[in-house]
Amino acid sequence: MTVTPSVPVLRGSGGAVLRHDGAALTLRRAEDEIRIPLEAVQDVVTSGRTVTVELRMPQGAQAVVHRVEGVSEAAAGMFATAVNAAVARLPESDPSLDGAALVTTRSLADPHAPGVRGRFLATGLLMAVFSPGLAALVAGSVIVVVRGRPLGLLVILVLGVVGLLLNAVCVALTAQAKNMWHLPRRGITVQAGFTSRGKTTRVYEYTDQHGETHTFNTSRGTTHVEIAYDPRHPHIAVGVFPVVVRLLMTLATLLSWCAAIAWFALMIFAAIDGV
Template sequence: MAISPSALVLRGSGGTVLRHETDGALTLRRGDEEHRIPLQAVRGVLPDGRSVSVQLRAPGGAQPVVHRVDGVSEAAVEAFAEAVNLALLELPEPDPSTDGATLVTTRNLAESQPPKQPLLKSWAFWLTAPVLTLLLAQSVAVVVAGEPALLVLIWILGVIGWVLTAVSAYTAERAFMMWWLPRHGVTVMAEFAFRIPSTRVYEYTDLNGETHRYRKQYGGSRAEVSYHPRKPATVIGNFSVVARLWVALLALLLCGATLGLFGLLCVIAFTA
């Protein structure tokens, strides 16, 4: 059986990406825009050293639209142009009046993808920095109090506290999503795709045509899921009210235990 080659991807200067998809179409990502160019819209791909140009079809006498990507390796350019031009030969003879530019669709990636969070806004920073600051302050306090032996206890409890904080934060976020996404997200039916040990994998398609996966331990041929409208990979299953209440209660208990542990650390450090 013949094995299809992997999809060809050209990465040019300025973060430009030109991809030959497995369905034959070309996708060009430049900045915050992605252009999907069906093969029927392409007249030809022209290699030019470390640059490549995708020329669209144009009706007689009209100036064709050209998409150019620079800063690519010559070998990649040659392979890409050869693959696309060979695919074009397999298409039926196009209508001479075809305007390829009208067949191109464009979507704004800034609207369909969440913005990248800088370090100071990331959950890891806000989770680690306060814990580390508290442990350092407590360490200084016990040393100044003349009880350096308590340092080992403080740091052991501190590490346990950090893990407990991470688990609490994850559980609290999970509890919030179990209530928020079914009401404010996009709810769809995910289709069963395949099974791995003890896990069933389902697939769903978002409003932009991207496919994502959802995993659960058991279920039928379909599963109702709700995903975030701006972050489609963030998904939650359909849970009963009782299950959601249990997770919310667990989140409260974990947060209470975390606060209690750090309260104990403060008592140890500042009463030493």
């Protein structure tokens, strides 16, 4: 009995992955995925650690190839032998066949991923939301140094770290409160199904509009919970709560900001009065 070895999956430089999936070759890179039907393949050629997939083209047409570098040399030979054997078993193709026309490309890039401008705005927003804590820390430090109390700087730094932590809590609560109001109205509401139980929460799964699965953790719920997710960033989701719960969350957020502002004021007064 002849045993046919498995066709290896080739992993090349830059994260490229070339595999033989039955009736086609799939070349996956960071930004896209290229599907090459076997009918479009003329030959698979190896040269050291480089594999080249040559496409069928009409006579006189410019050659079209897909190349993967940095693969295992041994695996490349096995891959080429297996694919060329599969191509040879296909019915004879039309000499005028344009293999490139059969190739399809699917973009893997997130169309909503932030570009340079988006990252710049995100950095600016991050600095803005932490500006109260940073401002209080800088102001308090300057005051104690100007007044000639360098030992007081240590106290201000400790108070400042606590203030920044309070600032971070306020930002997180603000984002959560905003999503609790915004996503049920502007996002996509679905049922998430229970999958497992964590140490303190229950884990649910939901599928977004692109067919990708995401997890959602909550301490409440039975077999299903109703959640709303952001269509631009499907991994961001919140539970759908009654208005009373959302109002309580908003109140808690406002109280947290009041506590943080009071703490920042305490830092400034401590620096002025002499810590």
